[in-house]
Amino acid sequence: MSVHGQVVAQEMTKTVFAKGTDLNVKNITIRERGQSCRLALWRNHSSSNINVGDFLEVTNVLTNEFLEEKYLSSTRHSEVKVIDQEAxxxxxxxxxxxxxxxxxxxxxxxxxxxxxxxxxxxxxxxxxxxxxxxxxxxxxxxxxxxxxxxxxxxxxxxxxxxxx
Incomplete structure (x- = not known):
């Protein structure tokens, strides 16, 4: 699955213990046509040069759920691209x-x-x-x-x- 939208918020990168190892993750919120969702950027994607206001296209994301909240998550095969769009x-x-x-x-x-x-x-x-x-x-x-x-x-x- 792929998603695109404007980054309307981002959290600081943090390290979490998952799957038996320490992993970096940065949560961002993207919005498109009035709908928004959280996107967890894992591993090398967590250090991507992304800013609030950027428009992104992210390929190969998965749907996950944690504490009854559904969100999207990058994978090793995800590609994160900043694209041109309007504000x-x-x-x-x-x-x-x-x-x-x-x-x-x-x-x-x-x-x-x-x-x-x-x-x-x-x-x-x-x-x-x-x-x-x-x-x-x-x-x-x-x-x-x-x-x-x-x-x-x-x-x-x-x-x-x-x-x-």
Missing amino acids: IKQEAEVISYDIQEDTVQLTSNEQGFPNYTIKTELLKQAFEDEEDLDDIDEILTKRVPFKCQFILNKNGMDNFSIII
């Missing part, structure tokens, strides 16, 4: 955040708790009604949880706005 508009509820040097990682309450990385300046523009825009930590502490809307494209997040 998609997305909504999410932000439940936590992590401030980096010039970006903020927002965590959504969607299935799998996906993370979205946004440039701090773009985030500040969405909160332009706040008094002290220099203290993004204080702003987010007051606002979380909040609903937002944005466009994901292959260059990352764009057109970020707060839904009131």
